[in-house]
Amino acid sequence: xxxxxxxxxxxxxxxYSQFFPQGDSTTYxxxxxxxxxxxxxxxxxxxxxxMGLSILLRGTVQEKLNxxxxxxxxxxxxxxxxxxxxxxxxxxYDMMGKCTYPVLKEDAPRQHVETFFQxxxxxxxxxxTIDEFIESCQKDENIMRxxxxxxxxx
Amino acid sequence: MAAGVxxxxxxxxxxxxxWMPVANCPMPLAPTEKNKRQDELIILNVSGRRxxxxxxxxxxxxxxxxGSTEKEFFFNEDTKEYFFDRDPEVFxxxxxxxxxxxxxxxxxxxxxxxxxxLAFYGILPEIIGDCCYEEYKDRKRENAExxxxxxxxxxxxxxxMPSLSFxxxxxxxxxxxxxxTLALVFYYVTGFFIxxxxxxxxxxxxxxxxxxxxxxxxxxxxxxxxxxCLDTACVMIFTVEYLLRLFAAPSRYxxxxxxxxxxxVVAIMPYYIGLVMTNNEDVSGAFVTLRVFRVFRIFKFSRHxxxxxxxxxxxxxxxxxxxxxxxxxxxxxxxxxTVMFYAxxxxxxxxxxSIPASFWYTIVTMTTLGYGDMVPKTIAGKIFGxxxxxxxxxxxxxxxxxxxxxxxxxxxxxxxxxxxRAQKKARLARIRVAKTGSSNAYLHSKRNGLLNEALELTGxxxxxxxxxxxxxxxxSQHHHLLHCLEKxxxxxxxxxxxxxxxxxxxxxxxxxIDEQLFEQNCMESSMQNxxxxxxxxxSSHHGLTTSCCSRRNKKTTHxxxxxxxxxxxxxxxxxxxxxxxxxxxxxxxxxxxxxNMKSDDGLRPNCKAAQITTAIISIPTPPALTxxxxxxxxxxxxxxxxxxxxxxxxxIVKVSAL
Numbered sequence: 163x164x165x166x167x168x169x170x171x172x173x174x175x176x177x178y179s180q181f182f183p184q185g186d187s188t189t190y191x192x193x194x195x196x197x198x199x200x201x202x203x204x205x206x207x208x209x210x211x212x213m214g215l216s217i218l219l220r221g222t223v224q225e226k227l228n229x230x231x232x233x234x235x236x237x238x239x240x241x242x243x244x245x246x247x248x249x250x251x252x253x254x255y256d257m258m259g260k261c262t263y264p265v266l267k268e269d270a271p272r273q274h275v276e277t278f279f280q281x282x283x284x285x286x287x288x289x290x291t292i293d294e295f296i297e298s299c300q301k302d303e304n305i306m307r308x309x310x311x312x313x314x315x316x
Numbered sequence: 317m318a319a320g321v322x323x324x325x326x327x328x329x330x331x332x333x334x335w336m337p338v339a340n341c342p343m344p345l346a347p348t349e350k351n352k353r354q355d356e357l358i359i360l361n362v363s364g365r366r367x368x369x370x371x372x373x374x375x376x377x378x379x380x381x382x383g384s385t386e387k388e389f390f391f392n393e394d395t396k397e398y399f400f401d402r403d404p405e406v407f408x409x410x411x412x413x414x415x416x417x418x419x420x421x422x423x424x425x426x427x428x429x430x431x432x433x434l435a436f437y438g439i440l441p442e443i444i445g446d447c448c449y450e451e452y453k454d455r456k457r458e459n460a461e462x463x464x465x466x467x468x469x470x471x472x473x474x475x476x477m478p479s480l481s482f483x484x485x486x487x488x489x490x491x492x493x494x495x496x497t498l499a500l501v502f503y504y505v506t507g508f509f510i511x512x513x514x515x516x517x518x519x520x521x522x523x524x525x526x527x528x529x530x531x532x533x534x535x536x537x538x539x540x541x542x543x544x545c546l547d548t549a550c551v552m553i554f555t556v557e558y559l560l561r562l563f564a565a566p567s568r569y570x571x572x573x574x575x576x577x578x579x580x581v582v583a584i585m586p587y588y589i590g591l592v593m594t595n596n597e598d599v600s601g602a603f604v605t606l607r608v609f610r611v612f613r614i615f616k617f618s619r620h621x622x623x624x625x626x627x628x629x630x631x632x633x634x635x636x637x638x639x640x641x642x643x644x645x646x647x648x649x650x651x652x653x654t655v656m657f658y659a660x661x662x663x664x665x666x667x668x669x670s671i672p673a674s675f676w677y678t679i680v681t682m683t684t685l686g687y688g689d690m691v692p693k694t695i696a697g698k699i700f701g702x703x704x705x706x707x708x709x710x711x712x713x714x715x716x717x718x719x720x721x722x723x724x725x726x727x728x729x730x731x732x733x734x735x736x737r738a739q740k741k742a743r744l745a746r747i748r749v750a751k752t753g754s755s756n757a758y759l760h761s762k763r764n765g766l767l768n769e770a771l772e773l774t775g776x777x778x779x780x781x782x783x784x785x786x787x788x789x790x791x792s793q794h795h796h797l798l799h800c801l802e803k804x805x806x807x808x809x810x811x812x813x814x815x816x817x818x819x820x821x822x823x824x825x826x827x828x829i830d831e832q833l834f835e836q837n838c839m840e841s842s843m844q845n846x847x848x849x850x851x852x853x854x855s856s857h858h859g860l861t862t863s864c865c866s867r868r869n870k871k872t873t874h875x876x877x878x879x880x881x882x883x884x885x886x887x888x889x890x891x892x893x894x895x896x897x898x899x900x901x902x903x904x905x906x907x908x909x910x911x912n913m914k915s916d917d918g919l920r921p922n923c924k925a926a927q928i929t930t931a932i933i934s935i936p937t938p939p940a941l942t943x944x945x946x947x948x949x950x951x952x953x954x955x956x957x958x959x960x961x962x963x964x965x966x967x968i969v970k971v972s973a974l
Contacts, residue, residue, distance in 0.1 A: 177324050178324075178328060180324075181328045181798075183799070192332065197334070200962075215327065215330055218330040230333060234334075250338070253336065254335065254338065254801070254804060254805055255805055255807070257801060257807055258801060258802070262807035263807065263808050264807065266807060267916075270805075274338070274805075276849065280758075297335070299337050305336055305337055305339075307342065307343075308342065308343040309336050310684055311336075311343050311345070311346050312332060312333055
C-alpha cells in the first residue's frame with residue numbers, strides 16, 4: 163500500500179477505514195495520523211510508524227498514557243480542552259456508524275466528554291494537563307487493565 | 317477484508333490503545349492464538365507408496381476427505397500413518413491439487429477411474445484447471461456417449477421401456493430410428509416416399525410421347541391422373557408424418573418453430589393450396605409457381621442425412637465470410653460492368669446496352685465461365701475484359717479457400733467451443749455460487765462475530781469449545797477490535813436477525829448470571845460498581861435482542877427489585893423470562909410507547925424504586941454516585957441521568973428497549 167516508504171494521510175485513512183466499514187473513520191484516522199506523525203510533516207515515515215508502535219506495544223504505562231494524551235491533544239499545546247475532547251469523541255462515535263443500538267444521540271459525545279472531564283480534570287479548570295491525565299488514569303483500574311490488553315498484538 | 321489490509325490489523329489494534337482512557341466499560345478480552353501447534357508432517361500411505369505433506373497443506377480444503385477429520389478413519393495407530401487402499405498414481409495428482417491449488421488430469425488415466433478417485437476424495441471435477449479441463453471434458457463426453465450407446469443397445473435387446481409414455485416413445489422413435497424396428501420401417505418408408513415424390517416432380521416435366529395432335533406433352537399432363545394419385549399418396553404420407561411428429565413432440569411450440577417442420581409444411585402446402593384453388597384460371601399462374609415449392613421435399617432428406625444437416629449448419633455459421641465474399645464480388649462486378657459499358661459504348665451493335673446488362677458479362681467472365689454470348693469488340697473493351705477475367709480469378713479464388721478452411725475450423729471449433737463454453741459458464745456459475753455462499757457466510761459470521769465474541773467472552777469462564785469454529789485468528793482479532801470500539805462508545809452494532817439475537821441474548825443472560833456471581837465473589841470492593849458496569853453490556857446486548865434501528869418500538873422494563881445482590885440474580889433471571897414476557901405486557905409497553913417515543917420520562921412514574929438505566933458512560937463511580945453513572949442515551953431524554961432517584965443501594969438494571 164505504501165510503495166514510497168511513507169504513509170500519507172489519504173492512504174492511512176483508507177487503510178484504517180477498511181477495519182471499520184460501518185462508520186466513517188476518516189476523522190479519527192486524521193487524529194491518529196497526527197499522533198503518529200510526530201514531526202508533523204504530513205506523512206508518516208517508517209521510523210515514525212515504528213516508534214509509535216513500539217510505544218504502544220512495548221512502552222511503559224507512562225509512555226502509553228503519554229501517547230494517548232498526545233492523541234487527544236489535537237493542537238499539541240499540552241492541554242486537552244473540552245472542544246478537543248469533543249472532536250475526538252465525535253470521531254470515535256462516527257466510526258460506529260449509524261446503525262447502532264442504542265441509537266446515537268446527538269449529545270452523547272458531549273456527555274461522554276463531560277464525564278471524562280469530571281474524572282480527569284482534578285482542579286476543574288476546564289482543561290486536562292498531562293499530569294492530571296496520567297494521574298487519573300493510573301488510579302483507574304479499568305483503564306490500566308485495558309491498556310494491557312493489547313500487549314500481544316504483535 | 318483484503319489480505320493486504322490484514323497486515324495492518326496489528327497496527328489498528330495497537331492504535332486502539334487510544335480509546336482506553338476514554339472508554340468506560342472494561343474491554344473484552346483479546347483473542348489469543350489458540351491451537352498454535354507446530355505444523356506437523358503427516359504420512360499418507362497409498363497402497364504402499366508413502367506420501368508426506370504438511371498438515372496445513374491438506375487443511376487448505378476442508379470440504380474434502382483429506383482436509384477434514386474424515387481421514388482419521390484411515391489412521392493407522394501402529395504406524396502413525398493414514399493408509400488408503402487406492403491408486404497411488406491418481407493420488408499423486410490429488411496431492412498436487414492440495415499443494416498447488418490446481419487439479420490436473422493426466423492423459424494416460426482412464427476417465428472413469430479418475431472420476432472414481434475424485435469422488436472418493438471428495439473433490440469436484442469442476443476444479444480441474446483450464447489446462448486439462450478440455451481434455452477431461454472431451455474424454456468424459458466420449459465416455460458418456462459410449463455409455464449411452466451401450467445402454468441403448470442393451471435396451472434395444474431388452475425391448476421394454478415401461479417408464480416412457482406412448483408419446484415419448486413415439487418421439488424417440490422419430491428422432492432415433494434405430495431404437496425400434498417400427499421406427500426403422502417408418503424411417504425407410506418416409507425416405508422412400510420422399511424419393512418418389514421428388515422423382516415424380518422431375519418426371520412430370522419430361523416430354524413423353526406425342527398425343528394425336530402435334531404438341532409434345534410432358535408426362536405430367538399425359539398421365540395426369542396417375543401423377544395426381546402419386547402426389548396425393550405422397551402428400552398424405554407426409555401429412556400423417558407431420559401430424560404424428562407434432563403430436564409426439566415434447567414441446568410443440570418449439571417443434572413448430574424448428575427448421576425441419578417448416579420444411580415439412582412448405583413441402584405439403586402447395587398440394588392443399590392446389591386442391592383449394594383448382595378451376596381458378598386467374599391464380600393458376602401463382603399456383604404453378606407454388607408447385608416449385610414441391611422441390612423443397614428434397615430437403616426432407618436432411619432428416620435422413622447427417623451430412624446435409626452439417627452443411628446447413630456450417631453455412632449458417634459462416635455467414636459472415638460468405639457475406640464478405642458476396643460483398644467483394646458485388647463491388648468488383650459493379651466496377652467492371654461500369655468500365656466495360658463505357659468502353660463498349662462506342663462500338664456499334666454492342667451487346668453492352670446498359671450497365672446492368674454488363675453485369676451478366678462481368679459475372680460470367682469473373683467466374684471464368686465465359687459463355688461467349690457477350691464479347692467486347694473494342695480494343696479498350698478487350699483490355700478491360702482480360703483484366704476482368706484475371707481479377708475474377710483472384711477475387712474468387714482467394715476468399716474461397718479461406719472460407720473452406722473457415723468452414724472446417726469453425727465447424728469443429730463451434731462444436732467443441734459451444735460445449736466448452738456452456739460447461740465453463742456452468743462451472744463458473746457453480747464456483748461463483750460457492751464463493752458468494754462463503755462470502756455471505758463470512759459477512760454473516762462477521763455480523764454475528766460480535767455476538768459470538770460476546771459468547772466467547774462469557775463462555776470463556778466455562779469452556780473454550782464454546783468459541784466459534786472456523787473463524788481465523790485474523791477474523792477474531794478484527795472482531796475483537798470492533799468489540800473494543802463498541803465498548804468504548806457504549807453503542808453496539810446492530811444485528812438484523814432478531815431471532816438470532818433473542819437466542820443469544822438468553823444464553824448471554826444466563827451466562828452473565830454466572831459470571832456476575834463469579835465476579836461478585838472475586839471483587840467485593842467494587843461489587844456495586846461492577847454489576848453496574850456489567851449491566852450496560854448486558855442491557856446493550858439485551859437491547860440487541862429486542863429491537864433494531866427502526867423496527868420495533870416496544871419497551872421492556874424490569875420490575876423493580878430490591879438491592880440485594882441475590883435479588884439481582886433473580887432480576888437477571890427475570891430478565892430472560894421477562895424478555896419473553898415483554899411481548900405479553902403490551903399494555904405496559906404500548907401505553908408507554910403510545911405516550912411518546914421518548915417516553916422514558918413516563919417510565920419513571922411507573923417504577924417505584926430507583927432504577928439505573930444503562931448508559932454510554934458507566935464509570936465505576938463511587939457507590940454514592942452509582943445511579944447517575946448510567947444513563948441510557950435514549951432519544952429525546954437527554955437529562956435522563958439526572959432524573960434517576962438517588963437510592964444508591966438499588967442497582968437495578970432497567971432495560972428500556974426502544
